[in-house]
Amino acid sequence: MFNKKRKNTKQQKQGTSLITLTKPSSVITEQIRTIRTNIQFSMIDRELKTLVFTSAGPGEGKSTVSANVAVVFAKQGKKVLLVDADMRKPTVHKTFKVPNNEGLTTLLTEKEMNLENVIKETVDENLSILTSGPIPPNPSELLDSNKMNFTIEMLASSFDLIIFDMPPIVTVTDAQIMASKTDGTIVVVRSGIANKEAVLKAKQLLTIVNANVVGTVFNGVEKTSDTAYKYYGLEGDQK
Incomplete structure (x- = not known):
């Protein structure tokens, strides 16, 4: 469903597919719920309030997965x-069809931070x-x-769960930096x-910063019993 190059180009222009909202009874949505359940099992011994979603390279669906996981939570x-x-x-602004004139960079560059001005509501009140x-x-x-450390603390005091959609980790250092600041990291493959x-x-880059790798989401794997759908699965980190 998401593994064609033309889909990636469309995603860059229009945002990701929120199938958990448009098709809440679909097989894919149920697999996203399974990811949610597995993340919750990871929270038993350690609170995971801030999660990074990244991938090794571009075009692997980390934005699609992170947005849909946010919806099911x-x-x-x-x-x-x-x-x-x-x-x-x-x-994210394309996915939810909102302006992007202010946002995270505004919080990080302006002296006075006002969360109410930059945080936007969606169709789901939560x-x-x-x-x-x-x-x-x-x-x-x-x-x-x-300033980013302070921003994370401020956001964590207002929300139960914060999901950070990051760039691919092998391409730039952004995800590696954030993985060292947050409670857990999920890699989309x-x-x-x-x-x-x-x-x-x-995996090597995440190990260097002592990231807590919660698991790996396998995206675009065809389900043998129903080839009409692709599914996601979360596999725990193998150490």
Whole structure:
């Protein structure tokens, strides 16, 4: 469903597919709920309030997965914030069809922070979004700043769960930086797109910063019993 190159181009222009909203009874939505359940099992021994979603390379569906996981957590009653921390190729504002003139970069660059001005509500009362804001010349430096640490603390005091949609980890350092600041990291791996070397490199980069890798989402794997659908699955980190 999501593994064709023309779909990736369309996603960059229009945002990701919120199938958990448009088709709540679909097989894919049920698989997204399974991911939610597995994440919750990971929360038994350690609170996971801030989660990074990344991938080894581009086009693996990390924005689609993170947005839909945010939706199913909100549907369960948790107060969720989806943050577009991909300040290079942001998509959240396109997905939810909202302006992106202010956002995360606004919080990180202005002296006075006003969350009410930049956090936007969605059709689900439990789901809010923080778009990327204007694309800055120095995303990595902004994410690695003390202001970012303070911003995370402020957001964590207002929401049950914060999901950060990050760029691919092998491409730039942004996801590696944020993985060191948050409670958990989930790596999206797309069948037929990801290559073994890149995935191993992603794991190495996360290990360097002592990231808590919650698991891996396998995206675009065809279900043998029903070839009309693609499904997602979450596999725990193998150490």
